[in-house]
Amino acid sequence: xxxxxxxxxxxxxxxxxxxxxxxxxxxxxxxxxxxxxxxxxxxxxxxxxxxxxxxxxxxxxxxxxxxxxxxxxxxxxxxxxxxxxxxxxxxxxxxxxxxxxxxxxxxxxxxxxxxxxxxxxxxxxxxxxxxxxxxxxxxxxxxxxxxxxxxxxxxxxxxxxxxxxxxxxxxxxxxxxxxxxxxxxxxxxxxxxxxxxxxxxxxxxxxxxxxxxxxxxxxxxxxxxxxxxxxxxxxxxxxxxxxxxxxxxxxxxxxxxxxxxxxxxxxxxxxxxxxxxxxxxxxxxxxxxxxxxxxxxxxxxxxxx
Amino acid sequence: xxxxxxxxxxxxxxxxxxxxxxxxxxxxxxxxxxxxxxxxxxxxxxxxxxxxxxxxxxxxxxxxxxxxxxxxxxxxxxxxxxxxxxxxxxxxxxxxxxxxxxxxxxxxxxxxxxxxxxxxxxxxxxxxxxxxxxxxxxxxxxxxxxxxxxxxxxxxxxxxxxxxxxxxxxxxxxx
Numbered sequence: 313x314x315x316x317x318x319x320x321x322x323x324x325x326x327x328x329x330x331x332x333x334x335x336x337x338x339x340x341x342x343x344x345x346x347x348x349x350x351x352x353x354x355x356x357x358x359x360x361x362x363x364x365x366x367x368x369x370x371x372x373x374x375x376x377x378x379x380x381x382x383x384x385x386x387x388x389x390x391x392x393x394x395x396x397x398x399x400x401x402x403x404x405x406x407x408x409x410x411x412x413x414x415x416x417x418x419x420x421x422x423x424x425x426x427x428x429x430x431x432x433x434x435x436x437x438x439x440x441x442x443x444x445x446x447x448x449x450x451x452x453x454x455x456x457x458x459x460x461x462x463x464x465x466x467x468x469x470x471x472x473x474x475x476x477x478x479x480x481x482x483x484x485x486x487x488x489x490x491x492x493x494x495x496x497x498x499x500x501x502x503x504x505x506x507x508x509x510x511x512x513x514x515x516x517x518x519x520x521x522x523x524x525x526x527x528x529x530x531x532x533x534x535x536x537x538x539x540x541x542x543x544x545x546x547x548x549x550x551x552x553x554x555x556x557x558x559x560x561x562x563x564x565x566x567x568x569x570x571x572x573x574x575x576x577x578x579x580x581x582x583x584x585x586x587x588x589x590x591x592x593x594x595x596x597x598x599x600x601x602x603x604x605x606x607x608x609x610x611x612x613x614x615x616x617x
Numbered sequence: 618x619x620x621x622x623x624x625x626x627x628x629x630x631x632x633x634x635x636x637x638x639x640x641x642x643x644x645x646x647x648x649x650x651x652x653x654x655x656x657x658x659x660x661x662x663x664x665x666x667x668x669x670x671x672x673x674x675x676x677x678x679x680x681x682x683x684x685x686x687x688x689x690x691x692x693x694x695x696x697x698x699x700x701x702x703x704x705x706x707x708x709x710x711x712x713x714x715x716x717x718x719x720x721x722x723x724x725x726x727x728x729x730x731x732x733x734x735x736x737x738x739x740x741x742x743x744x745x746x747x748x749x750x751x752x753x754x755x756x757x758x759x760x761x762x763x764x765x766x767x768x769x770x771x772x773x774x775x776x777x778x779x780x781x782x783x784x785x786x787x788x789x790x791x792x
Contacts, residue, residue, distance in 0.1 A: 342767070479658060497771040501652045511764060513771030520758035533769045557690045564770060 318362070323401075324506060326492075330356045334363035335472050337496030344490030344503060355486045359479055366394075366475045370467045372418055373428040379465050383418070388458040398467065398474045400570060402453045405575050406444055407471075408591055412582040413575065417462030417551055424545045434543050441551045467549070472535055473574025476500045480570070489554035493570075498533040500570045512597065512613070515562040515591075523597070525566060525613035533573035536562035548581050557581045559601050562604075566612060567594040693707060694781065698722055711738030716745055 320567050326342035333339070341359065347475070382389065405413045423438035425431050442463065449458035450514045461519045467474075476493050480500050483491050492501035492508060501508050506526040511521035515536035525532050535548070563580045567573040576594050584609065585596055595611040605615055666703040715735040736742040761769060 323767050340768070344618070492767060494768045497769065499770050501767075508767040509765060511761060511766040511769040513769050514758045515771070517758060519761050520757050521761055521764060523764070524764065525770070532770050536771070584719055616759055 324490075324503065325510065328352065330359065330362055332356075334367060334460065335371075335475065335495065339363070339391075339496065340494040342481070342492040342494075343483070343488050344492075345488045345614075347486070348489065351486065352611065355483065355488075358482055360476065362478060362482060363475065365590040366471075366478065370429050372464060372466050379418075379467070382419060382457075382459050383462055383464040386461050386568060387540065388456055390456050391454070393455075394478060395456070395457075396453050397477075398470055399450055399457070400574055401470055401571055402467075403444070403450065403452060405579055409579050409583045411483075412551060412580050413469055414441055414444060415550055416463055416464035417468055417469075417470075420549050420551060420554065421466055421468075421481075421547075422464060425543065426545070426547065427556075432543070434545065436548075438554050458500045468569050469578040472496075472498055473531070473570035473572070474589045476531065476570035476574075495570075498529075498531070498570060500531040500573060501527055501531045504528070510613075512562075512564055512615070515557055515599070521598070521616075523613060523615035525564065526613060527566065530566055530568050531570035531573040532564060532566050532568060533577045534562065534564045535577040548578060550582060560597040560598060561601050562599045565594050566596075567592070576606070644745045646669060706742050711741050714738065714745075 324344060327342055327346045328343050330341040330343075331338060342507055346440075347355070368374065368376070371377045372379050372383075374380060376388070376469060378392065388394065399408045402415050404411070418441075419439050420426075420441055423435045425434045432562065442461075447460055447463050449460060472495055475531045476495050476498060477500065479493055480491075480502075483493070484502070484536055492503070494588060497513070507526045510527065510532055511526060512523040512534065514520040548554050558579055563577045565573040565577045565580065567576065570590060573594065576588055576592060576596070580596060585598070586607070586614045588594070593606045596606075597608070597613075597615065598606040600606070607615060618756060673706040700719060700721045704715050704717045705713045706713055714737065717731070717733040717735055717771075718730065720730045732745075734742060736745045
């Protein structure tokens, strides 16, 4: 673990930046390497296009998406070429979490009011998701998927993190060695010369941070339900109980990939960190509703106390 | 289960107490009124949990000037910089208990805080110790402008549509 210097150095300045809208939020890309105008135009166009393709495929808020098709009709579907790493991780985390992290949560979220229109009007009773085995036939690494019955899938727990990883690959392949992707608070960075310092936003107050994380290479993803709560729900719902967990105020995870950090941040709402640690390499911070905080011993950062 | 529920309630109660204490000291420092006036206003504090029937009694420390003198020519702000201490009392199943809270305000933000247990009952002492060991991590925040940061990581749900829809619903709920 890196200890912070007592006199903070000025933060590294990006050579250029690119901001755009995707997944319902604003993405910022900071590049710490100079490239020619032509290369830059090509790269930013590729990034925008990749993001649009991804949303077109996996968004449950679009009628014309691949996910919308699976919600309409049972059958065997050829998968997009990039689907396997995300689905494989979903399947793994489904098992590790005892079925708590599941893409089949889609209808439950819709019933609770988190629908395409953002109605936030919960139905009197909300349906609980079916079991994976009863709904989906998918073998790890396979290029097709069978829906045994139509079902509303939701890739919100890992999807954004996975898109961050895909964009990171694009940037890296363009020859850029120092960069940072900020997908509305979910972060991936590579910065060979010195680590970057990220603030951990106070879930209660915008414009305030309660700690920092320091990364040279890897991802930092956070999740909090507090400020974005409607009725008794927020964006995470336990498929076994139909309720949103209320005892955790905020979670941050650092991991090698953004999809893993993103998925584990949701898992930590339900699964003890020790269970997840047996299988995955990551560090975490849990801020509980009673005001206490749990920090993994090697978390690359600090909470202000 | 019951025990942990009870513990949660007590700890939630203590959290409310600390917030009230902070508001009371801050109000006192800002208004420079007689502490007794502010005390009556503290009685209107919301009672959320069963154990939280609170009156906040400032110690003599509150009457005293802040330990750090306010900066001359500092911009106008609601709360003066400085350290403030207050003792809060509350009724627990084991009798009346108290906890002392100190906060340091800088530029309107709590830059440091500590709490001293003053419980008599052993259960209350345990709850207070548990509370004190954990509450700081949330209460202490720093303004983003004062920390050198490349980016800020927050909720993974920062969708503008989502946020504005929630805000609309909250407004509707009030009317």
